[in-house]
Amino acid sequence: MNITPMLPLPILIPVLGVALALVVWQVIRHRGTRLAREWSLRLLMLLLLAAVALRPGVGGTEPGPAAEGGLEVYFVVDTTSSMAAEDFGDEGSPRLSGVRADISALAQTLAGAEFALITFDSSAVQRMPLTSDLSALRSAVTVLTQEVTNYSAGSSIDASTELLTRVLADAEEAHPDRPRVVYYFGDGEQTVATEPGSFAALEPSIDGGAVLGYGTEEGGRMLSYDGYADMYSESTYIQDFTTTPPTDAISRIDETRLQSIADQLGVSYEHRDSGQGVDSLVRGIEFETPDVTTETGTAPTELYWILVIPLLALLVREWIGLARALRETRGVE
Known part of the structure; x- marks a missing residue:
């Protein structure tokens, strides 16, 4: 298993950390109510989003090492x-x-x-x-x-x-x-x-x-x-x-x-x-040639798309809930 983050980790980790802290706080704050369930689902969405952002994959080989120290x-x-x-x-x-x-x-x-x-x-x-x-x-x-x-x-x-x-x-x-x-x-x-x-x-x-x-x-x-x-x-x-x-x-x-x-x-x-x-x-150019590996690297099999499926399902549910809330708000007016 390996990861290829969509953003540099020094940026990704603080952003996700702050978002996770806020959502967890909402889950604790509404504990025992219907809103706690809603925020728990949002916590799951955020965790799925974090996993997608890390772009997990399996397999693959790195290209042969680059030659250094020569011309x-x-x-x-x-x-x-x-x-x-x-x-x-x-x-x-x-x-x-x-x-x-x-x-x-x-x-x-x-x-x-x-x-x-x-x-x-x-x-x-x-x-x-x-x-x-x-x-x-x-x-x-x-x-x-x-x-x-x-x-x-x-x-x-x-x-x-x-x-x-x-x-x-x-x-x-x-x-x-x-x-x-x-x-x-x-x-x-x-x-x-x-x-x-x-x-x-x-x-x-x-x-x-x-x-x-x-x-x-x-x-x-x-x-x-x-x-x-x-x-x-x-x-x-x-x-x-x-x-x-x-x-x-x-x-x-x-x-x-x-x-x-x-x-x-x-x-x-x-x-x-x-x-x-x-x-x-x-002619006349001489240098010590390091060992050069000619092995061609292969890309890993990326798994993040599998996580996108449940993430999209939860997003659709969230959008439907938001649409209902907006409709009810208009009905009150």
Whole structure:
């Protein structure tokens, strides 16, 4: 038997404790009267509700233990609209499709490491903290999407530096002896008026990695994104309103800027295309690989739904009683 509380226990226990105390007091107060029976049933409802809130279950196995103590890998991904440009691979796929494939391949090659995912467009967000759970990383990468087109405020290739600096500093303070590598995924396109800042301050905090570039000099069109991508979304391309009439906007890779980022970080730069391996991206990265358990965890069989049945029956009885009381009150008036 195990429990998976719907709320943290430090919150759940005091709330339930106060409610139980009040109901028990009412039972004692009306002892020997008809109301004592009513409050006893309410006490039973509260106990059932408490049991449901604890979500009891049986069986299930925990996933294999996460590997710790080895390499820390930070994936930094550009999710600005330009990463939706359809010039990746022979089939003209969006650049982000190449990013997803490369992150997956790197994670498999570096199995046993811990991975973190940071994305940036108008602002930077840590999508996933350090974890060695490859399934969690896979889920996070699968849902990577470009920014919502209407919210786009231009792109800057250095938008992740402040967050990445803070994350690396915290990691170094927690585990000073661990090696850390950073992989930067982007197209180098700088559309804001200001020049990007430098990544050089991060170089002492990392032990390797790479800058990976996506896109072509010819460029590609970018589908707009409304944040939903459902049957009601329109498949239209982002427009360039600097021309008359407006035309489909074209995004082109800027490898000069990407090479500059690589130089500042002290890592290599590599242009990426479909079908490429990742051996060159992990060359020279050495770390002690902990034992990694690949056993897949299974969810426990939850039992709380069984308790919901009598709870609902008691609630229906309570509602009927309340409806009768209200009707009688109106009759008196």
